[in-house]
Amino acid sequence: MTFIPKPKVRHPSLPRNALGLTRRDYEGVLSTLCAGCGHDSITAALTEAIWGLSLEPQNIAKLSGIGCSSKTTAYFVGGAHGFNSVHGRMPAIAMGANAANRKLSYIGVSGDGDTLSIGLGQFCHAIRRNLNMLYVIENNGVYGLTKGQFSASADVGTKAKKGEQNQQPPIDPVLLAMSLGASFVARSFSGDKQQLVPLIQAGLSHRGFALIDVLSPCVTFNDHEGSTKSYAYTREHYEPVVNADFVPFEREIVADYAAGESLPVMMHDGSRVLLRKFAHDYDPTDRVAASAFIQERQKQGEYLTGLLYIDESQPEFHDVNGTPDEPLNSLPFAALSPGSQGLRKILSRYR
Amino acid sequence: MPPTDTSHPDYFHRVVDCQWACPAHTDVPEYIRLIAQGRFTDAYMVNRESNVFPGILGRVCDRPCEPACRRGRVEDKPVAICRLKRVAADHKDEFHDQLPPVPREKNGKRIACIGAGPVSLTVANDLLPLGYQVTIFEQFGEPGGLMRTNIPSFRLPQAVLDEEIGAIVGMGAELKLNHPVKSLRELLGRGGFDAVFVGSGAPKGKELKLPGREEGAANIHIGIDWLESVAFGHLKAIGREVLIIGVGNTAMDCCRTSLRLGAAHVKVMARKPRQFFKASAWELDDAEEENVEIIVNRSPKQFVIEHGKLKGMLFDVMEYDIDARGRITAERVAGEEFLPADDVILAIGQENAFPWIERDLGIEFDKWSVPKVDATTFQSTRPEVFFGGDAAFGPKNIIWAVEHGHQAAISIHRHCQGVAVTERLAPGVNLQSRKMGMHEWSYKNDYNPVERRLMPHVSLKERFKKLNIEVELGFTAEQAAAEVQRCLNCDIQTVFEAKLCIECDACIDICPTDCLTITADGDEADLRTRLRAPATNLEQALYVSAPLKQTGRVMVKDEDLCVHCGLCAERCPTAAWDMQKSYVAWPHAKDQPAKCQPSLPKIA
Ligand SMILES: Cc1cc2nc3c(=O)[nH]c(=O)nc-3n(C[C@H](O)[C@H](O)[C@H](O)COP(=O)(O)OP(=O)(O)OC[C@H]3O[C@@H](n4cnc5c(N)ncnc54)[C@H](O)[C@@H]3O)c2cc1C
Ligand SMILES: Cc1ncc(C[n+]2csc(CCOP(=O)(O)OP(=O)(O)O)c2C)c(N)n1
Ligand code: SF4
Ligand code: SF4
Ligand code: SF4
Ligand SMILES: [Mg+2]
Numbered sequence: 001m002t003f004i005p006k007p008k009v010r011h012p013s014l015p016r017n018a019l020g021l022t023r024r025d026y027e028g029v030l031s032t033l034c035a036g037c038g039h040d041s042i043t044a045a046l047t048e049a050i051w052g053l054s055l056e057p058q059n060i061a062k063l064s065g066i067g068c069s070s071k072t073t074a075y076f077v078g079g080a081h082g083f084n085s086v087h088g089r090m091p092a093i094a095m096g097a098n099a100a101n102r103k104l105s106y107i108g109v110s111g112d113g114d115t116l117s118i119g120l121g122q123f124c125h126a127i128r129r130n131l132n133m134l135y136v137i138e139n140n141g142v143y144g145l146t147k148g149q150f151s152a153s154a155d156v157g158t159k160a161k162k163g164e165q166n167q168q169p170p171i172d173p174v175l176l177a178m179s180l181g182a183s184f185v186a187r188s189f190s191g192d193k194q195q196l197v198p199l200i201q202a203g204l205s206h207r208g209f210a211l212i213d214v215l216s217p218c219v220t221f222n223d224h225e226g227s228t229k230s231y232a233y234t235r236e237h238y239e240p241v242v243n244a245d246f247v248p249f250e251r252e253i254v255a256d257y258a259a260g261e262s263l264p265v266m267m268h269d270g271s272r273v274l275l276r277k278f279a280h281d282y283d284p285t286d287r288v289a290a291s292a293f294i295q296e297r298q299k300q301g302e303y304l305t306g307l308l309y310i311d312e313s314q315p316e317f318h319d320v321n322g323t324p325d326e327p328l329n330s331l332p333f334a335a336l337s338p339g340s341q342g343l344r345k346i347l348s349r350y351r
Numbered sequence: 352m353p354p355t356d357t358s359h360p361d362y363f364h365r366v367v368d369c370q371w372a373c374p375a376h377t378d379v380p381e382y383i384r385l386i387a388q389g390r391f392t393d394a395y396m397v398n399r400e401s402n403v404f405p406g407i408l409g410r411v412c413d414r415p416c417e418p419a420c421r422r423g424r425v426e427d428k429p430v431a432i433c434r435l436k437r438v439a440a441d442h443k444d445e446f447h448d449q450l451p452p453v454p455r456e457k458n459g460k461r462i463a464c465i466g467a468g469p470v471s472l473t474v475a476n477d478l479l480p481l482g483y484q485v486t487i488f489e490q491f492g493e494p495g496g497l498m499r500t501n502i503p504s505f506r507l508p509q510a511v512l513d514e515e516i517g518a519i520v521g522m523g524a525e526l527k528l529n530h531p532v533k534s535l536r537e538l539l540g541r542g543g544f545d546a547v548f549v550g551s552g553a554p555k556g557k558e559l560k561l562p563g564r565e566e567g568a569a570n571i572h573i574g575i576d577w578l579e580s581v582a583f584g585h586l587k588a589i590g591r592e593v594l595i596i597g598v599g600n601t602a603m604d605c606c607r608t609s610l611r612l613g614a615a616h617v618k619v620m621a622r623k624p625r626q627f628f629k630a631s632a633w634e635l636d637d638a639e640e641e642n643v644e645i646i647v648n649r650s651p652k653q654f655v656i657e658h659g660k661l662k663g664m665l666f667d668v669m670e671y672d673i674d675a676r677g678r679i680t681a682e683r684v685a686g687e688e689f690l691p692a693d694d695v696i697l698a699i700g701q702e703n704a705f706p707w708i709e710r711d712l713g714i715e716f717d718k719w720s721v722p723k724v725d726a727t728t729f730q731s732t733r734p735e736v737f738f739g740g741d742a743a744f745g746p747k748n749i750i751w752a753v754e755h756g757h758q759a760a761i762s763i764h765r766h767c768q769g770v771a772v773t774e775r776l777a778p779g780v781n782l783q784s785r786k787m788g789m790h791e792w793s794y795k796n797d798y799n800p801v802e803r804r805l806m807p808h809v810s811l812k813e814r815f816k817k818l819n820i821e822v823e824l825g826f827t828a829e830q831a832a833a834e835v836q837r838c839l840n841c842d843i844q845t846v847f848e849a850k851l852c853i854e855c856d857a858c859i860d861i862c863p864t865d866c867l868t869i870t871a872d873g874d875e876a877d878l879r880t881r882l883r884a885p886a887t888n889l890e891q892a893l894y895v896s897a898p899l900k901q902t903g904r905v906m907v908k909d910e911d912l913c914v915h916c917g918l919c920a921e922r923c924p925t926a927a928w929d930m931q932k933s934y935v936a937w938p939h940a941k942d943q944p945a946k947c948q949p950s951l952p953k954i955a
Contacts, residue, residue, distance in 0.1 A: 003790040003921065007798030009425055011865045011884040011912055024863075036855040036924025044860035191854055219855065219924045231853045235901045 005030040018054035026051040028075040033068055036223075038190035038216030038231075039138045043075045045193045046107070046136070049200035050077055053248070061097055061104045065090040065119060068145045069111035069138035069216070088119025091126035094133050095317075101327035102318050105204055106133035113143045116152035116171045123173075127180045130208040132316045134200065137173055137211070138190075140218035141229035148221025159226030172298070173213045174308060178291045183314040184210035187305045189238050190217065191231060198273075199307060201246040207268040208316040215303065239297065242284045242306040245274040265310055275307060284309055352875055354897040354905075357846070360780045363933040365892060366910050367841045369432055372419035374754040376937040377401040379416060379432055380842040384794065386439055387835040394439035396449050401937070402436075403473050403519075403753050406511045409437030410823065411502055413631065413748040421839055424888070425864065425912055428803040430837045431826075438831045440511075446518075451480035451941070453522050458482030460767040463544040465532045468496020469749050470740025471550035472516060473756025474763065475524040477940040481764060485524045486544075490531035491583075494520070496552055497741075498749060500579040501601070503608050504819035535708045535736075546735045546763045549722075550756070553703040553741035559596060563654030567661035567695070571654060574601045574698035581608055581818070590693020591615040594664055596651055599629040602698035606643045609696070611818045618690065619645045622669065626677060637822070641811065655689065663691040701746045712736075721745070728772045729759040737762055760940040776938040782931040785843055786920075792930055794843050796917040798863070799836035840915045843930050847906055849897040851927035854904070858919035858928055859883065864912040867919060872898070872905045882909055 006027065014022040026047045031040050050060070057079030064070035066087035073082050081104070085093040094108050115123045115137050126135070141154040150158075153173070154166040177185045184206040188196040196214065203210030215234050217223050223230045228237075249270030263275040263284075275284055283289055290309050297304050317323075324331060338346060357363060365371050369379040378397055385394035398405035402412075412433050420429030460483050464471035467489035475485040493499050495512050520526050532538055532551075539547065556573035558564075564571060570590065574597070580586040593614040595602045598621040606617045619638070621628060624647050628635065639645065649666035656662060666688050672681040703721065708714060713733040715723045722731055724738045731738055739755035741747060762772040785792045807824045814820050826834065859867045865884035872878075875893060879886040886893060891911035898905060920928040936942070 004797045004916070004918070006861055006918060007863050007914070007916060008800065009798050009863055009914055012425070013885055013887070014865065034924065035922045036853070036857045038855065040860055040922075041856040044856070191856060193856070217855070219853075223853070231855060232901055235854075 017051055019056065021051065021054075023048055023051040026057070026077050028073075028078040031072070031075045033071065034220045036219040037068065037144075038140060038214075038218070039069050039072050040075070041190040041193070042109075042136065042138055042196070042214050042216055043072045045190075045196040046109075046200060047076045048193070049197045049204070052197070053201055053204060055105055055204075059104055061106050063090050063094045063097070063106065063108045065110050065114035066145070067111035067114045067143065068218075069109060069140075070114055071145075072138070073107075073109050088114050088117070089122060090114070090119065091122035091131070091135075095126060095129070095131055098131055098133060098317065099323065101329065102132065102323070102325075103327050106131075107204070108133055108135045110135065110137055111144070111151070112137060112139040112141060112153035112173075113151040116173060117143075120152070120171070124176070124180055127177055127182045127209050127211070130181075130183055130314055130316045130320075132208055132318070134203040134206075134210045134212070136200075137213045138216040139173070139213050139229070140216050140222055141227070142218050142222045144218045144221060148218070155228040158228040159224070161221055161224055163226075173211065175291060175294060177211045178287060178294075178309055181314075182211055182309070183208040183311045184307075185309040186210070186212045186244070186307045187215070187303060188212060189215045189234055189305060191235065192238075192305075195240060195243055195305065198244050198246040202244045202267070202273040202307060205246070205267040205269050205271045205273070206310070206312070208314055234303070237301055238303045238305050239278075240306050241277070241279050241282050241304045242308065243276045243278070244307040245276060247272045247274060265312060267312060273307070273310070275310075278306075285311065287311075352872060352878060352893075352895045352905075354849075355892070355894045357894070360778045360935070362892065363780050363782070363844050364778070364935045366844060366913075367933065367935070368419040368421050369416035369430075370842070370935060372415045373401070374415070374751045375401040375403075375757065376935055377416070378842070378935065380838055380840050382439060383430070383432075383435055383835050383838040384840070386435055386831065387795070391439050391442035392444045392446050392449070395443040395446055398436055398439060399446075402750060403476055403756075404469060404515045404749065405436050406440035406515050407469075407498060407507060408750060409433060409435075409440045410511065411498075411507050412436070412750055415750070421841055421912070421914075422837055425839070425914060426802075430839075431803055431806075431834050434804075434806060434826055435831065435834060438826050441825050447521070450518060450522065453479050454482045456482070457484050460484070460545045461486065461543055462546050462548060462763060462767075463488065463538060464548045464550055465538075466490075466496060466549070466551040466740075466742070467494035467516075467526065467528075468550055468552050468740055468752065469498060470742070470752040470756045470759070471496075471548060472519050472524075473753045474548050474550065474739070474760045476519045476522070477757060477760035478763065479519075479522040479524060481940060483764075483767070486527060487524055488527050488530045488532050490529070492528050494526060494528065496550075497575070500582045501575055501604065503578065503604050504582070505607070505611065505814070505822050506604070508819065508821050531707075533707050535714075536712055539712065539736075544735075545767050546737065548759055548763060549705075549708075549731075549736065549738045549742050550740045550752075551703075551705070551742045553701045553746040555702045555704040556697065557700040557702065559651060559697050559699060561651060561653055563656045563661075566656040566659060567654045570661040570692075570694045572694065572696045574605045574696050575701055577696055578604060578608060581612065586612070588612050589614050592663075592691055592693045593617045594690060594692040594695045595619045595698055596695060597621075597698035597700070598645065599698060599700070600631060600634055601701075602696075603630050603634040603638045605696045605698050606638055607641055608818075609694075610641055610643070611815055614694075617643050619643055620649045620651065620664075620666065620690075621645060621647045622650045623679070624648060624671065624673075627679075640808070649688065650684075652687070654695065661692065661695065663689055664695060665689050701741075703742050703745060705742075727758070727775070728762045729755060730762055730766075730772055735766065757939050761938070761943060764940045764943060776943055778938060779936040781934040781936065782844065782846060783934070785917075785930045785932055790921050792843075792917050794840050794930075794932075795836070796840070796843075796915070796930070798839075798914050798916055801833045801836055803837065804830040804834045841913075842933050843915050843917070844933050845908065845913060845915070845919060846929045846931045847894070847896055847908070848927050848929070849899055849906065851925040852896075852899050852906060852923075853925055854899055854901050855924060857922040857924065861918045861922045863916060863918065864914055866909050866911070866913045868907045869899065869904050870907060878907055879909075882907060884909070884912075886911060
């Protein structure tokens with residue numbers, strides 16, 4: 001962290017988005033994380049991505065649980081709505097908020113502990129419901145906030161700072177999400193904004209649950225030799241397989257890709273995601289084959305990164321439940337309350 | 352790009368824009384921090400080391416530092432560097448005990464300086480502490496040169512001149528007033544001087560030879576001569592209607608002085624449109640505040656004389672075609688205009704003139720009668736004769752005269768000690784970390800958004816009552832306290848150690864002005880297009896690191912808009928960035944290597 005807030009002064013020629021705002025206008029309060037924490041970089045990527053989409057701050061809801069990662073929702077888009085839930089319970093809060101108001105962009109930020117240890121059940125059910133939200137795991141393999149105990153994402157054999165080795169097998173959020181039927185699954189690295197920023201934009205444009213598992217080194221408790229989640233180790237073992245170039249809907253696709261290497265995906269809001277493949281035989285629309293490929297490479301010690309799986313056709317929570325289009329708080333009282341007559345009718349169904 | 356060689360003394364010096372732009376390389380951010388701490392005398396002495404006349408320059412310096420100031424690029428107004436110099440001078444305590452000590456026993460070498468302007472005074476200032484005996488010959492009864500005779504006392508009070516000139520004379524310079532040097536041959540022939548320094552200025556005001564010039568002579572004045580007569584009290588009045596020809600700084604002093612001698616309407620006549628004016632913006636503002644009218648596109652044609660007396664002037668009304676780059680591509684006369692005038696003052700430039708230097712002394716002159724002077728050593732073609740100030744390369748300003756004086760003093764010193772004047776000590780830079788603790792720096796790194804303070808002036812009603820009422824009042828304590836916080840501490844450098852960086856991006860993300868980028872290497876033109884924010888200011892350097900350990904990419908810093916907040920260094924988990932104060936060692940005569948130092952006798 002730093003002790004003085006980032007001053008408001010900015011580069012005079014910073015670009016402006018469709019709302020006339022610079023990315024500086026999408027910042028939040030001063031980060032209190034350790035200097036060099038991967039989470040701060042993800043915050044910067046989120047800031048950049050949201051600015052690039054020209055989202056209006058008041059139309060964003062940020063949600064999180066507990067942990068260093070979960071603190072970061074305070075550090076971007078100061079003007080957005082926010083909720084810090086109890087540990088591991090962010091999906092429930094997101095569910096409730098989203099059910100009541102489907103018009104907001106929901107951004108959940110969680111940790112590997114918050115999601116895969118205490119919050120695993122909640123996480124799974126949010127995926128099952130295909131809740132329309134972006135869910136970012138800031139994955140460092142430890143409980144950073146409580147001083148570096150192994151989390152459920154720690155690899156077998158990885159060493160803690162004091163030398164002890166982890167013995168329990170990790171839960172991989174990507175494979176878990178694929179098996180639970182997730183409609184958008186991605187992995188990235190806090191140190192690769194070129195990959196991460198468009199992934200976040202694609203995730204926010206996706207209708208349904210968009211998971212991005214971001215490897216995010218904990219400089220203080222998990223950046224030593226012997227750790228499989230350090231900056232150096234991650235850089236050696238991460239392998240981009242499908243990068244996603246985000247193309248806002250008003251813009252033409254101009255990039256020139258070799259045939260067969262790029263695959264445009266039309267998103268629900270009219271924007272497009274251009275999938276750029278690095279591995280010829282990888283198919284990010286084939287759930288079974290993609291899962292197999294990821295596991296194959298994982299055995300060889302490689303983390304595949306990029307937009308690993310996408311299915312734009314899956315119905316999201318509101319489609320399935322036939323909920324009204326408008327937020328509940330904008331519906332007339334009569335539509336929300338059945339009245340005493342109506343209530344009696346409903347109750348009579350159960351007599 | 353090859354990694355930037357920050358060990359080259361120019362690299363970090365250039366980052367301190369003001370210091371780099373100052374001809375005398377004044378350590379501006381250092382003195383501003385000292386003012387912020389209330390250490391006015393120390394701030395004054397830091398100034399004096401480089402610019403010798405902080406009280407004078409704090410009022411009338413041409414301030415090339417201010418347009419260069421980084422704050423002016425980050426916001427729109429630079430730090431009021433010059434005004435703060437005056438704050439140091441106005442609030443200093445006794446400082447004479449901190450002047451360099453002068454040895455009682457002399458080194459046996461005698462130097463003659465011709466003219467007692469700022470350049471000669473600087474030569475004396477630098478050579479006296481080394482044991483030289485310096486004699487200054489001045490034609491007038493008072494020292495100071497144009498600072499005394501031409502810069503009006505409502506801008507530069509006599510007392511300020513007296514104090515700062517007094518400090519140098521007090522170091523033991525022999526000042527021979529009312530001593531015009533009429534023949535250099537005679538002075539050189541007299542013997543006894545090991546070197547002669549010519550600091551006689553550029554005393555000849557340019558003429559405007561137009562019809563009517565001779566008949567109207569009684570009411571047509573050469574600006575610098577006229578100001579001199581006013582300064583010495585020989586002239587106390589002027590007509591009601593006054594025209595000033597020319598729109599440089601001399602014109603500004605002539606128009607404002609006219610108002611104080613009784614003129615009712617003063618018009619400054621400019622040949623070209625405003626963007627071509629030579630006068631500094633603040634001098635124009637000050638004149639216009641006093642209701643001086645500035646009229647553009649009027650080219651003088653004729654002095655109009657009636658019954659043997661000046662009646663006014665005839666002007667061609669000019670029209671110009673100006674291209675997209677702001678240059679004049681064509682001009683034509685669109686008409687004629689007569690303006691009545693009781694007096695006309697010509698302020699169209701000055702030249703140096705040396706009627707008293709014989710042309711057979713081995714001192715070569717070019718075809719315009721300008722002496723051939725080496726731009727680094729200030730030596731003429733006769734080895735023991737040196738030139739500096741306005742006398743060397745034509746009219747400049749005080750701060751240039753001071754720097755010429757420093758450089759000439761080095762040459763004179765080396766010449767007298769029998770070592771080559773050309774093998775001068777090179778400038779250097781020392782760096783010292785400002786880290787005090789985890790997030791603690793021994794400078795105030797927080798960016799203060801306060802705006803530039805405005806100089807308070809004596810009211811328009813009061814200021815004309817006497818010729819010598821100083822118009823600028825100086826900053827109040829509150830203004831000074833606010834203004835010092837605007838300085839960005841550009842001398843607290845961001846120093847990078849590539850081998851420590853783990854490429855976590857923390858510095859990139861926190862930098863408020865998007866100066867930093869980690870990216871694949873490339874040539875400079877290419878790199879400039881691939882940074883977090885466009886690096887379009889080609890005058891400002893890019894720092895490029897050695898390849899980083901993990902990915903082989905490079906750290907690139909665009910120096911242009913760094914506000915030296917130190918957040919990169921605070922955020923860096925490995926201290927790959929550090930904030931270090933740069934001391935620019937700009938050598939003076941006293942710093943020359945030992946082999947050229949005279950064996951110095953006891954200090955008095
Ligand atoms: C009207 C006016 C306003 C100015 N305002 C500013 C300003 O605001 N800020 C700024 O920085 N600069 C200003 N300048 C310029 C500045 O004053 C000069 O550049 C500076 O004084 C030059 O210093 P110098 O020592 O080279 O020469 P000078 O100051 O000209 O000193 C030369 C001295 O030599 C003496 N001398 C000449 N010949 C002989 C001789 N043969 N024997 C003995 N003595 C001799 C002269 O009497 C004079 O005292 C102004 C100039 C003018 C004309
Ligand atoms: C119910 C509950 N149990 C335990 C804790 C203690 N606790 C706080 S943060 C945390 C782990 C956070 O780990 P992670 O989500 O990976 O976040 P990180 O700090 O690593 O970013 C734990 C166990 C708690 N706050 N609440
Ligand atoms: S403890 Fe680790 S996770 Fe928490 S702020 Fe520090 S570096 Fe980041
Ligand atoms: S000191 Fe560092 S963080 Fe601050 S502006 Fe300069 S490069 Fe950016
Ligand atoms: S904060 Fe330090 S370690 Fe991190 S990228 Fe910047 S210089 Fe490198
Ligand atoms: Mg964690």
